[in-house]
Amino acid sequence: xxxxxxxxxxxxxxxxxxxxxxxxxxxxxxxxxxxxxxxxxxxxxxxxxxxxxxxxxxxxxxxxxxxxxxxxxxxxxxxxxxxxxxxxxxxxxxxxxxxxxxxxxxxxxxxxxxxxxxxxx
Amino acid sequence: xxxxxxxxxxxxxxxxxxxxxxxxxxxxxxxxxxxxxxxxxxxxxxxxxxxxxxxxxxxxxxxxxxxxxxxxxxxxxxxxxxxxxxxxxxxxxxxxxxxxxxxxxx
Numbered sequence: 001x002x003x004x005x006x007x008x009x010x011x012x013x014x015x016x017x018x019x020x021x022x023x024x025x026x027x028x029x030x031x032x033x034x035x036x037x038x039x040x041x042x043x044x045x046x047x048x049x050x051x052x053x054x055x056x057x058x059x060x061x062x063x064x065x066x067x068x069x070x071x072x073x074x075x076x077x078x079x080x081x082x083x084x085x086x087x088x089x090x091x092x093x094x095x096x097x098x099x100x101x102x103x104x105x106x107x108x109x110x111x112x113x114x115x116x117x118x119x120x121x
Numbered sequence: 122x123x124x125x126x127x128x129x130x131x132x133x134x135x136x137x138x139x140x141x142x143x144x145x146x147x148x149x150x151x152x153x154x155x156x157x158x159x160x161x162x163x164x165x166x167x168x169x170x171x172x173x174x175x176x177x178x179x180x181x182x183x184x185x186x187x188x189x190x191x192x193x194x195x196x197x198x199x200x201x202x203x204x205x206x207x208x209x210x211x212x213x214x215x216x217x218x219x220x221x222x223x224x225x226x227x
Contacts, residue, residue, distance in 0.1 A: 035216070037164075037218075044207065044218060044219075044220050044221040045156075045158075045164065045207055045209075045218040045221070046218065047209070047215050047216045047217060047218060050214060050216070059214040059215070060215075061215045062215070095163055095164070100169070104169055104170065104173075105151065105152045105153070105154060105169050105170035105171075105173075105211050106152065106154075106211035106216070107154040107166055107169035107170070107175075107211065108154070108156075108164075108166060108209075109166050109169075109175065111163040111164055111165075112163065113163055114163055
């Protein structure tokens with residue numbers, strides 16, 4: 001069955017960096033675009049970033065552009081989110097999610113359990 | 122693209138029919154998806170492409186609409202349906218979500 005498992009969350013000081021990982025299994029990872037979505041405590045969902053199936057194309061929310069980088073290693077079935085210059089407002093649960101593709105209106109059909117990132121001094 | 126959901130919260134009882142609306146700031150065709158999120162859990166896809174029911178989702182959930190106006194309906198509320206619901210446009214990046222509608226027990 002499809003599984004997405006995030007790791008790498010934790011407490012980090014403002015201005016520091018952190019890398020999240022999302023290990024995928026149960027499907028052909030290299031065939032699907034992947035997303036990161038976050039949710040600040042008590043708040044709604046915020047889309048963060050998207051990478052195409054082969055990693056050749058990336059898109060970012062304005063709130064993270066220039067600070068965050070999405071990447072993937074298809075040989076390891078793993079998605080990453082490299083977060084630099086972290087701010088307190090980046091505190092959130094970060095979810096990775098699979099994009100089902102154009103024919104399905106790019107819905108996010110599978111999600112990980114989430115990784116909590118807390119930015120605090 | 123801005124997505125505006127209404128209402129922000131809704132009180133209802135088991136067996137009620139409820140409708141949540143989502144409005145896009147521009148034409149997004151049918152690139153509209155609905156998700157359910159229970160506390161402490163990851164979102165779950167309910168409806169994609171405005172009106173297609175995701176596999177395994179009960180048929181009491183339905184979606185409609187196109188261009189800028191969309192609705193999610195639940196025909197007969199069950200206890201497990203009390204959760205927060207989000208719409209999301211996937212017409213173009215950034216793939217914005219609505220602010221959410223919290224469905225609570227009356």
